[in-house]
Amino acid sequence: MAMTAQTRRAPADLAEVVRFVDQEIAPHANAFEKAERIPREVLSRVAELGLWAPFLPSESGGADMDMVSLGRVHEEVGRGCSSLRSLLTVHSMVSASVHRWGDQAQQEKWLRAFAAGEKLGAFCLTEPDHSGSDSTAEGTTAVRDQDGWILDGRKKWITGGQVADVLMVFATTDSGMSTFLVEADRPGVRVTPLPHVMGTTASMLAEIEFTGVRLEPSALLGPPGWAAGTVMTNALNLGRYSVACGSLGIIRAALEACAAYTSVRTAAGVPLRDLPHVRQMMSGMVTARDAARLLCQRAGALSDEGDPATIMATWVAKYHASKAAAQAASDAVQIHGANGFSPDHQVARLYRDSKVMEVIEGSTQVQELTIAAEAYREVAQ
Ligand SMILES: Cc1cc2nc3c(=O)[nH]c(=O)nc-3n(C[C@H](O)[C@H](O)[C@H](O)COP(=O)(O)OP(=O)(O)OC[C@H]3O[C@@H](n4cnc5c(N)ncnc54)[C@H](O)[C@@H]3O)c2cc1C
Structure with a gap:
């Protein structure tokens, strides 16, 4: 675009x-x-x-x-x-x-x-026929010919895929998984919008098919076979950091919506804000927000210092912030009662969007494997 x-x-x-x-x-x-x-x-x-x-x-x-x-x-x-x-x-x-x-x-x-x-740009890793959590199982292939490469395969759930000009595509080559920069208007690229997705619905998701797409040698990013350990790790780390920070934003939005709503809505003759269970949920959101902020700041600061510990700090920040956002958005809907389901309020959207955060850039369960493995490594030292 x-x-x-x-x-x-x-x-x-x-x-x-x-x-x-x-x-x-x-x-x-x-x-x-x-x-x-x-x-x-x-x-x-x-x-x-x-x-x-x-x-x-x-x-x-x-x-x-x-x-x-x-x-x-x-x-x-x-x-x-x-x-x-x-x-x-x-x-x-x-x-x-x-x-x-x-x-x-x-x-x-x-x-x-x-x-x-x-x-x-759009980031094209996940495929319809393979587990997205297992990023090494790419069915998309790039085969060398005398003029460069020929790309074939399908990617799904591509954020911004409907409007992206440049697709960063992960594909299997004879040297292992590699990364290619592919213009979206190349012959053989077909973009199909994915409508009615439950969360981040406005992010213009697409499925993208590559059929015999011819690429010059200059489309290759980094040496062939480099994608898995280098390009992908770094890109996903940045993506995870962004999602952690975005999740913190969701917690804040939930908190602000609830503070406003419970100040005007009454039940049993008192504003909702005076009810103990509301205060309990609000306290949970405040604590989750502050913890998320500290974890995000730590991950960002380590990255700014060039400290590789930023990678694990980012996993932890994203793990906490995404789970906390899902909890905060769920509590926000609860606090809003029926109004929580209404398009006139924003908490239903927060609820839908927050669930996405627990799936993308390393699902909660995959993060638990990684973070727990680090805990055992620390103990073993
Ligand atoms: C809104 C949205 C936007 C997205 N945008 C992009 C994008 O721009 N680019 C892109 O490439 N992809 C994108 N994705 C795809 C996303 O990265 C994948 O959904 C994610 O990696 C999970 O993969 P999957 O959906 O195939 O789930 P699966 O990998 O099939 O996982 C299914 C379930 O199994 C669990 N699981 C998987 N492996 C393990 C394991 N080893 N141990 C324990 N549990 C496990 C998962 O936690 C999950 O609960 C997007 C997805 C969504 C929903």
Whole structure:
């Protein structure tokens, strides 16, 4: 989706992001969900505010934003609309991968356009016929021929797939799993929208089929066979961090909605806010929010320091924040009673969106395997 970003300027400071979310995102998020898309003007505003990939270096059109600050931006956007935050997440994953692993020509070709939001990226790993949790089981193949590669296969649940210009595709080659940058308008690429998805419904998900797609050698990102341990690990780590911060945003949105609602709604002659079980749930949300914030900040700070401990810290942050968001959104619906089911309130959307956070970027169960394994390693030392 080519966008003009003539009015783009240095990235907004956080106060401006908060204003943007309060005025232009949060009040419309239910309408975005109903329309199953984020309007083009909103995507252009994200570009105008410099929020698509502000962590890229300034020489590539970014703003050298550190990870802690990026996390705050994704938290705020997640507070307003998880679908938009999801688009930021996958675009960030693609932009960061090209920055980290791309050769000079790839960086020159893509990074400025990514930073400006003139070209949007999508992350294409999951397949319809394989477990998404097992990212090594790719059925998509890229076969060498004298002109480069021929790509065949199918990807499903691709966030932003309906509007992305560049698809970062993981495929099996004769050297192992590799990563390719594929323009979405190449012959042989077929994008089919996935409508009526339960959560992050406005994130314009798609199934994408590749049939004999011809790719030049320059489509390969990093050496062949490199994807699994390097490109994918780094991209997923950033994605997980973004989802953790976005989940924190969901907890805050649930808390704010409940604080407002329980102050005006009465039951048994008193405002709901005076009922002990409401106070108990509100206390749980406050505690979950604060814990999520500290865990996200720790993961971001370790990343900024270049400390590899950021990987486990990010797992832990995402594990806590996504579970806590699902609990907070569930409690928020409970507190709202029947109104919790109404499109006039936002908590039903928070409930649907929060469930997604427990599935994507490493499901809760897969995270438990990883985090517990680390605990045993620590004890064994
Ligand atoms: C809204 C949405 C957006 C998405 N966006 C993208 C995207 O942009 N790009 C992309 O590539 N993918 C995307 N996905 C796919 C997502 O990454 C996968 O859904 C996720 O990796 C889980 O894979 P799966 O759905 O195949 O579930 P499965 O792997 O089939 O898992 C099913 C269940 O089994 C559990 N499980 C799996 N393995 C284990 C194990 N070893 N031990 C214990 N339990 C296990 C899981 O926790 C889960 O409960 C998206 C999904 C959704 C819902």
